[in-house]
Amino acid sequence: MAASFCPPARLLLGPGPCNTAPEVLEALSRPTIGHLDPAFLELMNQIGERLRRLFGTSNKLTFPVSATGSGGMQAVLANLIEPGDPVLVGINGVFGVRFAECARRLGAEVVEVHAAWGEPLDCNAIALEASRKRFKIIGAVHAETSTGVLLGSDGIAKLRSACDASGALLVLDTVTSLAGLPVELDARGIDATWSGTQKCLACPPGLSPISLSPRAMQVIAARKTPVTSWYFDLSLISKYWGSDRAYHHTAPINMLYGIHEALGIVFEEGVDERFERHASAARRLWRGLESRGYELLVEEKHRLFPLTSVKIPEGVDDVSVRKKLLENYDIEIGGGLGPLAGKIWRIGLMGQNANSGTVDLLLHKLDEVT
């Protein structure tokens, strides 16, 4: 009963988590200190600064929520939405569906604009909806982890204009983009976002970096009803992450050591260099797959670098290939979700795994098991 758990040494090439950087693993194991210790408060300051730099923002309220990526979504939406609020969500995958469902449960009147899974969002259709009615939020997923589709900077600009026309806040899920693709909150006029740590940051899951613009904070300040979630009430939490340092809940100390280290690694490499490395590894994977006759789900100009969706060839068994990769070679890749289950594999090249050696190894092993 009391035995320790020794995880197998996997190469994590699915949709996340990816392999945690060794320096981050080491940081997690440093001695726990108190959540009000002056040394810890200084660490929080540094995490805030580093996250602002990576998000490309001067937003004061920028910190990691004490929950996983979906918990960050819950926190952001629970604070921005009051019952009856009109919310417009562009959907082309699981995480768009989840965004809409989360908003609906909070009482929002949600209008959904769907595009096929694997296709880009139809930003013109979203803009048309927004021109007809005032929305409080226009939301979308920056990097749709279920399909590998990017919402490009042109698309974001169109959504920003739609928000201006409709008086809405622009809210994006940046779980799979942060640290692998430019997010640039301020330059692009993104009002609120949540991300995760287990994707391109190469940190274990368990925290959700979020950021809210002053405009979003005004919306929260103007609420007529209290946030129904005490745990995720940003007005309370911001007193701990802000200069008051008022105790709300006990921060997940060691996980915060981890994200601090992971952010340090990003800047040590250089943000642009890191983006380029993710792009270059992805392109190598695409060429390798295409040369073997695989078809990719997403058109090249809409593809994510950190996550590639490849169609499973006719006659190849999804589960048995993934099982062989895992059991024979300790390599994890992801299957499809929802309507894409059994039809695609999802291959993540995130964090330290975005390199040519890893791509070549995967292609070689994939050859062996198919």
Add this chain to the structure above:
Amino acid sequence: MAASFCPPARLLLGPGPCNTAPEVLEALSRPTIGHLDPAFLELMNQIGERLRRLFGTSNKLTFPVSATGSGGMQAVLANLIEPGDPVLVGINGVFGVRFAECARRLGAEVVEVHAAWGEPLDCNAIALEASRKRFKIIGAVHAETSTGVLLGSDGIAKLRSACDASGALLVLDTVTSLAGLPVELDARGIDATWSGTQKCLACPPGLSPISLSPRAMQVIAARKTPVTSWYFDLSLISKYWGSDRAYHHTAPINMLYGIHEALGIVFEEGVDERFERHASAARRLWRGLESRGYELLVEEKHRLFPLTSVKIPEGVDDVSVRKKLLENYDIEIGGGLGPLAGKIWRIGLMGQNANSGTVDLLLHKLDEVT
């Protein structure tokens, strides 16, 4: 900017976190694997079994919520409460206040029965309220971390009878008791609970073990409205922790390595031996403090073993003593909260810190700085 964080080596004798066991720190740093990896699913099974054993329950829904202790509270209450539900909360400290506030924000009609902070709950007064009206939940804090007061087994039995009379579920906060004091959910008829990892389990903060009885699960199944929080919807999460293994959110993998190891340590020592060690260290602290003329806030029969509240003597400055302990000797103790701020210190002897050597060291250093 890219420097690593090196935490000071503190002795954590406040209200939690306590020092993380070295084996747990090591477990945190093991390589991350996928949240659907067969090896990880087996780890989840073991964590469930270990938690059931420690909670003293056969409740199927027993697992660590992906958030801190207060997140577990949020999860349990968000699932049990619908707008308009009558909820009765006994309050004698910060965490009772928080329980009531969390329920109220979820739309509950909350009746509060107050006792003075530092005094035990008035379970007779709670029973009287319960005899007048049907409540959906009767709730209290098992180990009130803000004062050091225990809700004893007699008190829990009275609340259980009150629940039977009122048709209510018995819901207890066991954040500071789990692994330091007997919790015994099934024997005591406790229907739902949340705990934390950073107290007597000696794991970093970041997870909240919860458990719900079949009766509580029936209440959830009979909801008329969906849970407003998608992230904390136990009907969805239980499909991941149950046999379906359906993806909901990405579990905080490395933190789960930590709790698995921490639970292993508890059973290796022996649960009863661990409780006795906490009791014996606390009694040594009490005798040591009393022999120095300190007065303890709580009457002995209502005192917690893991956390002791001591009145700050007339003329002694709260902040300067705590600052000296921290800066000169790397020892953290806690201050008072709310009406007890500046009036008490809170001394935690939790996990590995519950031992005579630590007690003697603290008393010696306290002598030096007062």
